Amino acid sequence: MxxxxxxxxxxxxxxxxxxxxxxxxxxxxxxxxxxxxxxxxxxxxxxxxxxxxxxxxxxxxxxxxxxxxxxxxxxxxxxxxxxxxxxxxxxxxxxxxxxxxxxxxxxxxxxxxxxxxxxxxxxxxxxxxxxxxxxxISDDTIRCMAISPDESMVAFGCKDNTIRIFNVTDYSLLKELHLHTMPVTSLAFSPDGELLLSGGRDAKLNVWGVKDFELKDSITAHMFAIYDIKFNPSGTYFATASQDKSIKIWSADSFRLLKIISREKGIEAHSHSVNKLNWNTKDGSLISVSDDRMIMRWEIK
Incomplete structure (x- = not known):
């Protein structure tokens, strides 16, 4: 890559x-x-x-x-x-x-x-x-939200370390997930709707099966909080953004780390926390924004 x-x-x-x-x-x-x-x-x-x-x-x-x-x-x-x-x-x-x-x-x-x-x-x-x-949803802050591709359910990530899944039809509670040890700061459903990815202030990237909401994988993905998770337009890989100033690209199939975008890797990347990501659906480029007041656009091949 x-x-x-x-x-x-x-x-x-x-x-x-x-x-x-x-x-x-x-x-x-x-x-x-x-x-x-x-x-x-x-x-x-x-x-x-x-x-x-x-x-x-x-x-x-x-x-x-x-x-x-x-x-x-x-x-x-x-x-x-x-x-x-x-x-x-x-x-x-x-x-x-x-x-x-x-x-x-x-x-x-x-x-x-x-x-x-x-x-x-x-x-x-x-x-x-x-x-x-x-x-x-919670007695404390709701930090993030994600709606499944078929719009059947919505997930909320909360400051009390919990993910709560609700039915979109009547907004009734379906499930609570409790395995993060610190606030949940990012959520994303896979494009096929089969997986829910969650990132927390505990730096963990957790992978949940949507059918039964069982934990499929748990990765210490960053050094600090994971602030965003975004799949690329084709759904072949996804990116995570972190308080540790880095962006990481992962395989959507194996969850293998493919690339690290950071100054430590010799790339002219952000100097402060990376807060949000966005994929350009036309050309596949990735855009990132940061506490360093900069917007960066990345070509990924």
């Missing part, structure tokens, strides 16, 4: 916490401890603009599958919906008073899920932008 850094973009003045992309429209979006969501061009790295201002730090971004809107979850608990057609914020949702760390979309129900530090999840009807339902 060959790794090449094809872009290093600056512009943020503070740590970057999240990234979302829309390759179909040619843009991707980043946000963090600055007071705005920033738009970048895939084709013209010099094209940068502030898409919308925000009042507090942004911890989560989500673009709708039809690329019509972008949601931003803030430290204040507010979620803003920005319309690309109208070029403005069309709704501000105030269902939480503590930070919103994760956002997901249920296509078959046209619902937006927002998970908060308050331990609850709000379910929003996107036809009306009204709150449908709010349910409790």
């Amino acid at each position: 060959e790794i090449k850094r094809i872009a290093a973009l600056s512009g943020h003045q503070n740590p970057i916490y999240t990234i979302e992309s829309s390759p179909e429209t040619g843009y991707f979006y980043t946000a963090g401890n600055d007071k705005g969501v920033v738009q970048w061009s895939f084709d013209d790295p010099g094209h940068v603009k502030v898409l919308m201002p925000v009042k507090t730090s942004v911890y989560s971004l989500l673009i709708s599958p039809d690329h019509l809107w972008l949601a931003a979850g803030e430290r204040s608990g507010q979620v803003s919906l920005y319309s690309f057609e109208e070029n403005k914020v069309i709704a501000v949702l105030n269902n939480h008073r503590l930070p919103v760390f994760a956002l997901s979309f249920v296509h078959r129900k046209n619902e937006l899920l927002a998970a908060s530090e308050d331990g609850t999840v709000s379910v929003i009807n996107l036809n009306t932008t009204e709150l449908i339902y709010r349910f409790k």
Whole structure:
């Protein structure tokens, strides 16, 4: 496997916490401890603009599958919906008073899920932008969320070291997984829906079988917390991002480590914690954002 850094973009003045992309429209979006969501061009790295201002730090971004809107979850608990057609914020949702760390979309129900530090999840009807339902997941922070490819279940990673699996149809609890020894900080279902991967502050990468939720593998993947897990568009491998300043590429079949992207390996990589990853579905490049205020784009062959 060959790794090449094809872009290093600056512009943020503070740590970057999240990234979302829309390759179909040619843009991707980043946000963090600055007071705005920033738009970048895939084709013209010099094209940068502030898409919308925000009042507090942004911890989560989500673009709708039809690329019509972008949601931003803030430290204040507010979620803003920005319309690309109208070029403005069309709704501000105030269902939480503590930070919103994760956002997901249920296509078959046209619902937006927002998970908060308050331990609850709000379910929003996107036809009306009204709150449908709010349910409790944990007595502590919900750090991350992942929806299965068939949208039958949603997994939540919590600060109390637990993964909780819920039925998307009625949001009833299906299963609790307890093998992480520290907060769960990242989750990802495999593209075929057969596996759930979880990463924690304990630096463990756990692999669960979705059919029975039995642990299939447990790997000490990093030195510190694993902040993100993302499968590449073809599902042949996946990447993990860590507080230890590295990105690691793994085989999706054998879970064998294929490549380490870090300064320790002689690569011009991030100098601080790597917080989020995003794959460009058109060309397969990987984008990473970090506390070092940099956005890096990687070509992987």
